[in-house]
Structures are given as structure tokens and as C-alpha cells.
Amino acid sequence: MHDLLTGIFFWSALGICLMGMLVRFIMYFKGLSWRLDRVAYTSYPGAGFKGAVRSIYKWLIPFGTYGWRTQPFIAVVFFGFHIGAVLIPLFLLGHNLFLKEKLGISFFTLNAAFADILTWTVVASAFFLVLRRLVLPEVRIMTTLYDYFILAISIAPFVTGLFARYQVGEYSFWLNMHIFCGELLLIAIPFTKLSHVFLFFASRAQLGMDFGIKRGGMKGTKMAW
């Protein structure tokens, strides 16, 4: 089972995820239309690029925008979740060793204690994200089962990873579960709401171009995100 999970399943999941993201990313930008969107994208590539970069950059900084600052609770929970969700899969020691073996590459490795803190922060933040959905009327009204499903498949690799990490029960079982959940997540990325992991950049870039070109950027006004 372990061989299968780290063999063909791993390669398939990674391939589907990367190819899926690439195809959808290209399709997104190919589908932009100056006439329908009413943004002269190609006439002002410089202004568009500046607006796009600014729009992405500002929103990636915790408390970097007016929006984040006016809602500090969600900002903390949101970044608590996403910082770990991005850093752990890429930079955990165990993941790097695995990548080295499989792909011959490895990234920078996180300190083990720091990695623990990040992982627990992800799980705790996920708890608050669920709580928000249950408690706040303005979030509850839109929340569907699908939203919980997305959260569940996002958090599963972290929870199973923690079980393996602390060797609760049988290590190899939790390790396999962890790998399985991770692969499930990879496959889900291009096809579900999880596509936001890359479409976030596309969508933010689009609105950034809109403001950079049409809504003030070319008048010399930087949008006060």
C-alpha cells in the first residue's frame, strides 16, 4: 500500500495538480476579454502589471490592507491557516526528504519545533473557521456543505500528519492515511473551490489590472487597498 501511495498515486496526484493548475491558469487569462470586462488589458501592459502586482502583494501581507485591518479576527485566523497551509507541505523536513528521494530536489527545511507550531496553528485556525461559519449569521447564510467538505479535505493531511508525528496508534497507518489525504488534496485543487490556491493570484491580478488601467491607476492614483 505504501509503495502504491508513494509511487503511481503520488506521481498521478502531482501531475494532475500541476497540469490542472497550469491549464486553468492559462484558460483564465485567455478568457479575459477587454470588451466584456471593459478593461483595456493589452493597451497598457505596464499600468496593468503594476496594478496587478500591487493588488496581489498588498493582500498577501497580514494587515496589509484596509480590509484586513478592519476585521482583525478573521485576518489572524486566515493567516494562521494559510501560512502553515503553504509552508508545511513545501518545507517540512519529512516532505523534503521525500521529494529528494522522488524528484531529486529539496527546498529549505523548517525547524522542527517551528513546524509543529505552524501545524497546530493550522488546525486551531481551521477550528475557528468552522466556528465562524456556525456562529456568524453573515457567514452562516452562505455556508453550504460543500464549504465544510473543502475545509475537511484541506485539514485532513494536517490532522493525519499530526497523528503520525506523535505516533498515536499505528504509525504506518497514519502515515499512509496522511499521504492519501495529501494526494486527494492535490487532485482536488484544480477541480474545486481549492482552485483559489492559484486562481487567487489570477483574480487579484485581474482586479489589480482593472484599477491599474481603468479605475485610477493611469491617473496616477494608487488604489488604497
Added chain:
Amino acid sequence: MPEGTLCNKMPVDTAEGITTLLSDTSGDTYYQEMKELEVDSDLLWKTIQNTCKSRMKTWLEICAHCGMCAESCFLYLVNGRDPKQVPAYKIQSTLGEIIKRKGKVDNQFMRDTMEVAWAKCTCCNRCGMYCPHGIDTGIMFGYLRGLLYQQGFVPWELKIGAGMHRVYRAQMDVTDADFVDTFEWMVEEYEDDYPGLTVPVDKEGAGIMYTVNAREVKHYPEDLAEAAILFHIAGENWTVPSKGWEETSLAMFAGDWAACKMQVESVYDAMERLKPKRMIGTECGHAHRATVIEGPYWAGRKNGQPPVESIHYVEWLAEALNTGKLKIDPSKRIKEPVTLQDSCNYIRNQGLKQATRDIMKHIVAPGYFIEMSPNKEHNYCCGGGGGFNGIGKFRKQRNIALIAKRDQILATGAKLVLAPCHNCWDAIRDLEEEYEIGIRWSFLKPIVIKMLDIPDHLRPEE
């Protein structure tokens, strides 16, 4: 009776059609007929497939239902934080639902959607600034209005308004002759006070081609005279076109894109014909949005620009004051607490916040200008934008919507509100009428004229 005689899918494009619609007081029959109006689901779905592409499809897909947009919406805030007023909910439960059902929605759904599209969103675009994913719900509501208009589910006044543009190339039944006559008549009225004051009509190669809001012609002709006086004193080489003088677009509020195109093309034709260096529009927000910001795209201009450089009145006024073309007598500046309304359509949507603040520096004595909170790009809609002011059926909802602006104004302590936008000006007038908070409101032109330091050679001989 699927298609009514008044309420149907056909745009109004004859004067008789407009008269017939207008004779239906408050649109009573119109809205009765709307209850029977059939939804053309095939057309709806086909239109969506052809026009709902990458950007909007992605917006609808990746919306995380996080609710961060809730607080950004003034309608959510003034309606007791009703979760049904959360921008993401409003669009997902209307446009999102239509797409999910592939256009197979019924009459009741469309009528409910009409209410959401015109009474629960003013297309102020504020929520777009607060969404981590960069989802601009205001843009989607603009799109949704187009779908509703195509199906005939549009508020009575806006069906008429769009029809006016189709027939008169103006938002009201003001003809080209009415425009020129009124402008000339108003200028004559002031000739004695300002020697040499004229209104140059159809002058080619002028520095400025000035365009207006038709209701200035019909209801506030003083505004035309004031514009003429200010250009005259500033020594501008200006003109008005006898055709293509209307800058506004109720068609934009209605979602009648074909009429939007007809309207802006009339102005662009005037630009091509008269070849001015610049076009300047009056103190109106949506007019600028329609003719300068969105219009080029409706007209199929790929570079997104009108045929000649086009600026808002506040940009010209700021420039005239900054360069000394217009001089203010410091002793006549405003010496009472005064606040400023930032119009969504050219502040949030074209970043002109500095121009209005430059003007305030010139016309308000130091220490008297008080900013609203929030302000500039983050300012709230006046409460009557996007056509909301003009829709009788949704008057009750509109009056509630005014509360946000009322409270913002009250918090400044100012009794004078400067509102360089027709829609904002109306909303602020209406909020005073409704809530009686003891404020006055004004456009910039009349205020500036009163405090001008006029050069001797432009003064009347004693």
C-alpha cells in the same frame, strides 16, 4: 399574457412609447403586467454562455463564502446587519442561482432578483475593495441588470430612462434645440453681469467641449450659466456641441447596453466633429463613469479611451484653481464646518480624490474642512446611486439606505455638504427632507462663483 403592452422584453424606442409608459402612473399597470411576464430561459442561458466568461465565472466559483464583504456594504450596515444583505449572498442567490439552474428560473424568481439588483445594490463597488479574492460584486450586479433588462424585468422608471436615451440621446425628453436654446437663454440672463459672456455652440478646435446632464437643462438651467461664467472668467476657449451634449446614461443603470452604446457614440461623434482638445463633463458622477470610464468599451474602443482626452469637472476646476486661471478671494472662502461627498463613480472608480481635495484647499478657510469617515475610495455610497434615487417602487428601501450617509454627515458636525455629483446631491437633499438634520448641500459651481476674485477687465462697467 406573457408579454405585456407596457412591460415586455422590447426596449422603448419611440416618443409615443415613452409617452404611453409615462401615462401609467407610478408604473402600476407595468408592474401588474410584470407578474405575467414569461422568462425566456433559452435566451437567458445563451446570453450567459456568451458573456459570462473567465473573470465572472471565476469570481462565482472561488468565492469562499467568508463573509468579509458584509461589513463593507452600507446596505448591510443600515439594514440591521441582515445576512440577506451580504454582497456575496446577494449575488450568489441571484446571478449564481440563475447560472446554476442554466437559466431555468421562473417569473417570481426574476422579480425577486430585480429587487435585489436595484434595491439591494447601488453598484458602488465598495465590496470589491474588501474581498481577499478581488471579487467585485458591484460589477456582477451591473452584469445581472443587463440580463434582467433583456428579459423585461427592469424598474419602470429605468425602462423609461433607457428609452429616453434611445429616442432623445438624453435622459429626459430634452431635444437638441431645447438644449441650445436653454443654454443661450441662460447666458443672456447673465450677460450684463459678465460682459462678453457667450455660449459658443459647435465651435471647432476649441480647448474644451463641455457636456452636461439633461436635467440641468430641464430643471436646473442656472447650472449651465454657472458653467459658462466659470469658463469665461478662466479665459477658456470652450464650446458645447448642438448634438451629443448629454453626458449621462440612465441606460447604464437600466442595463440596456445597446442604448449605452448609442448614447456615448453621440458624444464621441461630437468630439470627432468638433475636434476639441479636451472634453469636460459637468458635476455628475455616473455621467463621467458612463461617458469616460465605461463608454469607450461600449463603443468598441479597444484602448478604453474616448476620442479626445476627457476629464471630470472637478479635475478642470482643480486645475483652474491650482494654475491661477480662477482666483479665489480669500476673504470669501467658506468659514463654517463643511464636508465633502466623494462620489463612487469617479473617486472609487477613477481615483480623483486629490482633485476634490485641492479644490477644498482653495475654497475653504483653513480648519473648516472636515472629512467624512470613511472617505476617499472607502467612502460609502450616498445611498441613492445606481438608479436607486429614481425608482418609486423601492423608495422605502432607498430612504433606509440614506441612513449611512446621514450618520456620516452628522458625525462631521458640518452643516454644509459639498456634493459634486447629481446623484449624491439628490440623495443628500432627500435625506434632509426625510430626516431633517438641518444641513445645506451644494454643487461646487455656485459656491466657487460667489468667492471669485474677478479680473477688472471682466467686470461690468460701473
